[in-house]
Amino acid sequence: xxxxxxxxxxxxxxxxxxxxxxxxxxxxxxxxxxxxxxxxxxxxxxxxxxxxxxxxxxxxxxxxxxxxxxxxxxxxxxxxxxxxxxxxxxxxxxxxxxxxxxxxxxxxxxxxxxxxxxxxxxxxxxxxxxxxxxxxxxxxxxxxxxxxxxxxxxxxxxxxxxxxxxxxxxxxxxxxxxxxxxxxxxxxxxxxxxxxxxxxxxxxxxxxxxxxxxxxxxxxxxxxxxxxxxxxxxxxxxxxxxxxxxxxxxxxxxxxxxxxxxxxxxxxxxxxxxxxxxxxxxxxxxxxxxxxxxxxxxxxxxxxxxxxxxxxxxxxxxxxxxxxxxxxxxxxxxxxxxxxxxxxxxxxxxxxxxxxxxxxxxxxxxxxxxxxxxxxxxxxxxxxxxxxxxxxxxxxxxxxxxxxxxxxxxxxxxxxxxxxxxxxxxxxxxxxxxxxxxxxxxxxxxxxxxxxxxxxxxxxxxxxxxxxxxxxxxxxxxxxxxxxxxxxxxxxxxxxxxxxxxxxxxxxxxxxxxxxxxxxxxxxxxxxxxxxxxxxxxxxxxxxxxxxxxxxxxxxxxxxxxxxxxxxxxxxxxxxxxxxxxxxxxxxxxxxxxxxxxxxxxxxxxxxxxxxxxxxxxxxxxxxxxxxxxxxxxxxxxxxxxxxxxxxxxxxxxxxxxxxxxxxxxxxxxxxxxxxxxxxxxxxxxxxxxxxxxxxxxxxxx
Amino acid sequence: xxxxxxxxxxxxxxxxxxxxxxxxxxxxxxxxxxxxxxxxxxxxxxxxxxxxxxxxxxxx
Numbered sequence: 001x002x003x004x005x006x007x008x009x010x011x012x013x014x015x016x017x018x019x020x021x022x023x024x025x026x027x028x029x030x031x032x033x034x035x036x037x038x039x040x041x042x043x044x045x046x047x048x049x050x051x052x053x054x055x056x057x058x059x060x061x062x063x064x065x066x067x068x069x070x071x072x073x074x075x076x077x078x079x080x081x082x083x084x085x086x087x088x089x090x091x092x093x094x095x096x097x098x099x100x101x102x103x104x105x106x107x108x109x110x111x112x113x114x115x116x117x118x119x120x121x122x123x124x125x126x127x128x129x130x131x132x133x134x135x136x137x138x139x140x141x142x143x144x145x146x147x148x149x150x151x152x153x154x155x156x157x158x159x160x161x162x163x164x165x166x167x168x169x170x171x172x173x174x175x176x177x178x179x180x181x182x183x184x185x186x187x188x189x190x191x192x193x194x195x196x197x198x199x200x201x202x203x204x205x206x207x208x209x210x211x212x213x214x215x216x217x218x219x220x221x222x223x224x225x226x227x228x229x230x231x232x233x234x235x236x237x238x239x240x241x242x243x244x245x246x247x248x249x250x251x252x253x254x255x256x257x258x259x260x261x262x263x264x265x266x267x268x269x270x271x272x273x274x275x276x277x278x279x280x281x282x283x284x285x286x287x288x289x290x291x292x293x294x295x296x297x298x299x300x301x302x303x304x305x306x307x308x309x310x311x312x313x314x315x316x317x318x319x320x321x322x323x324x325x326x327x328x329x330x331x332x333x334x335x336x337x338x339x340x341x342x343x344x345x346x347x348x349x350x351x352x353x354x355x356x357x358x359x360x361x362x363x364x365x366x367x368x369x370x371x372x373x374x375x376x377x378x379x380x381x382x383x384x385x386x387x388x389x390x391x392x393x394x395x396x397x398x399x400x401x402x403x404x405x406x407x408x409x410x411x412x413x414x415x416x417x418x419x420x421x422x423x424x425x426x427x428x429x430x431x432x433x434x435x436x437x438x439x440x441x442x443x444x445x446x447x448x449x450x451x452x453x454x455x456x457x458x459x460x461x462x463x464x465x466x467x468x469x470x471x472x473x474x475x476x477x478x479x480x481x482x483x484x485x486x487x488x489x490x491x492x493x494x495x496x497x498x499x500x501x502x503x504x505x506x507x508x509x510x511x512x513x514x515x516x517x518x519x520x521x522x523x524x525x526x527x528x529x530x531x532x533x534x535x536x537x538x539x540x541x542x543x544x545x546x547x548x549x550x551x552x553x554x555x556x557x558x559x560x561x562x563x564x565x566x567x568x569x570x571x572x573x574x575x576x577x578x579x580x581x582x583x584x585x586x587x588x589x590x591x592x593x594x595x596x597x598x599x600x601x602x603x604x605x606x607x608x609x610x611x612x613x614x615x616x617x618x619x620x621x622x623x624x625x626x627x628x629x630x631x632x633x634x635x636x637x638x639x640x641x642x643x644x645x646x647x648x649x650x651x652x653x654x655x656x657x658x659x660x661x662x663x664x665x666x667x668x669x670x671x672x673x674x675x676x677x678x679x680x681x682x683x684x685x686x687x688x689x690x691x692x693x694x695x696x697x698x699x700x701x702x
Numbered sequence: 703x704x705x706x707x708x709x710x711x712x713x714x715x716x717x718x719x720x721x722x723x724x725x726x727x728x729x730x731x732x733x734x735x736x737x738x739x740x741x742x743x744x745x746x747x748x749x750x751x752x753x754x755x756x757x758x759x760x761x762x
Contacts, residue, residue, distance in 0.1 A: 077726075077727075084711065086712065353715075506753055
């Protein structure tokens with residue numbers, strides 16, 4: 001009896017999950033509370049953690065608490081430190097959670113909230129969390145080696161190099177798409193641009209403070225930094241209200257693009273203590289704080305979902321991104337369901353800090369469930385908006401035009417009526433001149449978060465006081481809070497994206513120096529000036545190229561770059577899961593190899609299907625080549641096809657299409673190569689009579 | 703460990719700084735002949751390690 005009783009709470013959770021899902025899936029025409037989604041998802045996570053991750057830990061990996069971990073065996077107090085599992089969970093979660101799980105679900109909401117929700121929940125339980133957990137396990141049994149090294153030793157030297165090269169390209173696309181999100185949120189927004197620009201002097205001040213005035217005082221300097229950031233948000237309103245200042249901080253997308261490229265280069269060569277590290281402090285703490293507040297806010301407010309469960313755009317004609325549910329939903333939501341990038345984190349610092357083998361389950365599987373939960377909240381934040389507003393914000397200018405009237409008309413045609421006045425009013429409430437075609441997900445999430453925060457927590461009245469002098473502030477009254485929270489959300493997203501851009505450019509530079517170093521060994525010297533400047537320049541040039549292409553793309557850029565990023569990320573996941581599958585074969589546990597094999601097959605299927613569609617679809621809205629053909633045919637006739645405005649732009653469009661198509665081919669070649677090598681390695685292991693995995697020998701603690 | 707110490711350690715590790723106490727204890731036990739770094743030196747060393755190419759890549 002006692003044995004059965006311990007399952008009782010989980011049966012209750014299963015009932016809650018089933019009830020929640022059936023309510024959100026079947027209710028039509030009435031408003032459904034977002035709490036059903038939140039509770040259903042949370043219940044499924046708990047059940048999956050209790051049963052599936054336990055099965056993997058005990059039956060498949062056979063985690064052994066007596067076995068000495070690298071942190072214990074190699075303790076140095078620096079890289080290898082046995083760490084409390086809750087502390088380590090925080091570290092790992094902060095490293096894997098970023099802009100991805102917040103943006104993808106917002107973009108996916110164009111199909112309604114249900115498809116995104118189902119993929120987030122099943123994807124994480126069977127794929128994403130399994131990937132993070134298995135890679136952490138594999139790295140932990142090999143002194144915390146990195147993904148590239150693991151692939152080289154377990155699959156082969158060539159696949160190891162191919163994977164390194166793949167990871168580098170993915171980094172470039174990731175940085176470009178992140179930078180594009182920042183550009184899209186800040187273009188023509190003096191308030192947003194001012195607050196984000198203010199983070200640079202604030203970070204420099206913090207850097208000097210923590211280095212010379214109060215060395216090492218991280219908490220103290222972070223609090224000062226956060227206070228200054230809040231002040232800059234409040235003051236941003238005055239900047240936007242002042243005609244002279246507003247003019248200085250009103251930048252076009254192209255100007256912001258160049259500013260980011262120049263900034264990215266300078267930030268990556270400055271000493272880390274000056275700009276990068278202090279900015280990392282505030283962005284990390286702000287990120288954790290904002291995520292927690294969003295969770296509390298949604299639970300307190302219990303908002304209703306305005307987006308339909310399933311929208312008309314299931315057919316692939318949506319304005320936010322083109323393509324049918326399969327395979328495009330599964331690459332649009334990458335982080336939050338499965339993210340290949342996490343394999344790099346799970347084989348980075350985390351495996352060197354595990355005090356006990358069995359903590360790997362809580363840290364690896366558990367932190368990824370948490371990230372998925374963040375993604376579910378982002379989905380909720382997008383789905384509580386009026387759908388008309390959502391589509392007005394997320395459609396390219398070519399669809400909704402630039403005025404409230406044209407946008408209102410365009411989204412009404414989509415079947416989501418919203419008046420021009422509501423569009424104007426929403427923009428005014430959040431302190432912007434316009435919200436039309438603010439694509440990229442971040443502004444939409446910010447409007448949703450502002451709604452939740454303003455209703456659940458109110459806001460600093462300073463937002464109103466600061467502009468007490470201006471006539472506008474007095475008649476907006478309580479809406480000042482919404483404007484404050486909107487800019488708070490934009491700042492929080494921009495801040496950690498910029499930190500990722502700094503850190504990513506640096507990481508990309510080291511990756512490149514390492515890759516070039518295989519041919520020219522002198523290039524490896526990381527402290528030498530010339531290799532550093534050259535490789536930083538190359539990395540910035542590469543992501544800058546895709547960023548510029550995205551910014552000047554009349555279709556909005558996100559349309560093109562996000563699918564490329566999603567594909568890249570899922571392909572890295574397929575590579576990581578292939579490694580895990582090979583290792584299970586080599587451990588002679590092929591009977592259980594399906595736990596990573598099945599998600600590998602699914603990810604390879606989705607990404608190959610998406611890649612093939614991007615290459616060969618006859619629909620110019622989907623296929624790069626079809627798009628290029630259409631434009632080059634018109635170019636031959638000397639015609640200009642909208643949205644291009646000159647023959648020069650026309651040839652630019654064609655060139656971009658071919659470059660994007662080539663990227664697609666490279667991604668697909670990388671994944672086919674790794675999976676091919678993986679299958680070969682698995683067959684070899686299957687034929688072998690004994691264990692062939694290169695795990696370090698067991699040491700038992702005394 | 704008290705809850706407050708746990709939260710403090712978690713916040714520090716989030717930005718790449720592990721427990722200083724653990725480092726000092728380790729140095730005292732295993733390398734009594736060598737001088738341990740001061741706390742500011744320790745933070746600086748961890749900062750360089752975090753962003754010097756060997757640290758975690760930042761996620762999306």
